Amino acid sequence: MFKKVLVAEDLDSISIAVVQVLEELQVPVIHHVKYCDEGLLKVKKALAEKEPYDLLITDLSFKSDHRKVNLNSGDELIEAINKVQPKLKKIVFSIEDKSYRIKSLFNDLGINAYVTKGRNSISELRNAIKSAFNNEEKILSSDLSFSFNDKALIEIESYDISILKLLSQGYILESISKEFKDLSITPNGTSSIEKRINKLKIYFKANNNVHLIAIAKDFGLV
């Protein structure tokens, strides 16, 4: 079994249960942090001391409070860790169940397992830890119904997300076009952007921009 595991989870009510699982599995060293920044620090320190972690279990969303932080989310934490210890095994344990988000975690951040917080998530988590230890790949908790071959959501790319984000911030077409030109994102003609928005509206069956953004919010795309 794993020898040294780091848990990044802000909610104390949840971390208690996660730590319990690890204890059951007889992991000798279990560390727990409530902030992503702390997590990165611990990983770096462990590396420096030549006693690196061999597993990270992290949540995605962390509440913000008075404290100033650099890393705001599990995504950012993983991205930062990938720069210093890319081979660290990573399990994400989160309430998020949007396939788009989860796919990008596997494809872009190289996580080993994804477990959704749910009614039986503790046993799912236990299994995921075991599977990860046995070098299985792309482990998904069983209540997630989508498959990786499902082309539907994968086709929404970062370009679309950028548009949706700016729209949700109150930008009008012309401003988006300008912004894209500044960032040299192409295509950046108002017309192309309009067309892309149109595709998104058809795809998500939205009546208008307002509706589209409401749906995008529901899907967790922005």
Added chain:
Amino acid sequence: MFKKVLVAEDLDSISIAVVQVLEELQVPVIHHVKYCDEGLLKVKKALAEKEPYDLLITDLSFKSDHRKVNLNSGDELIEAINKVQPKLKKIVFSIEDKSYRIKSLFNDLGINAYVTKGRNSISELRNAIKSAFNNEEKILSSDLSFSFNDKALIEIESYDISILKLLSQGYILESISKEFKDLSITPNGTSSIEKRINKLKIYFKANNNVHLIAIAKDFGLV
């Protein structure tokens, strides 16, 4: 201390910790349900058997799965329970931290305490349980900064929410006006609705309708 407590919480990772707290406080009877429907059933049954619960601790949002349910949220559960056992003490334990939502829980549903899931929520929860037992009123976990005298959000009423909801569903002004006439909600002229939207835009500092809905989604108003 309380003698018989019902916990409604779908996430097993959290309910474990909640039950632990109750055990520490030496509550003799602790029941736990993962669905709101079950919760209502248990309350009714306990009443019928003349051994009613004296405390409910419930989450607000419950994940939906294959199972068909009548009650989808903690709000609905409380509303239903209020019809059969209005004097049951109620603590809400949720991640939600939007003052508008929380205020309505106290004012409309008569809950006794609200504890946000956070980095120190277990001790907050313990304190809230004790305070509720001592008949304190309107108990708020300490990380919530708003006050009940704060007029800001309380002025957003159900009329505004209705508008925001329809907007987020892709309705245009004219359709909203028609819908309101059908439901005999007044005012229902397109102009009045437009004016109200305008107020909301000023209030939330939104540039346009798209922006407004994005913000409303963030605030959990729709």
Added chain:
DNA sequence: TATAGCTTTACGGGTTTCCGTAAGGATTAC
């Protein structure tokens, strides 16, 4: 009843979205 004050509705013009058509440019096929 008359008047003032507020709310609701109506109206109009400027802006943005919405949606179809088409021109210009790049890439691919042959």
Added chain:
DNA sequence: GTAATCCTTACGGAAACCCGTAAAGCTATA
């Protein structure tokens, strides 16, 4: 090299919005 195709951009008219102003309706008060 040329044609076909796709992608990007431009344009224009109708619909919906944004926002200010004014009329109509309601309520309270004297």
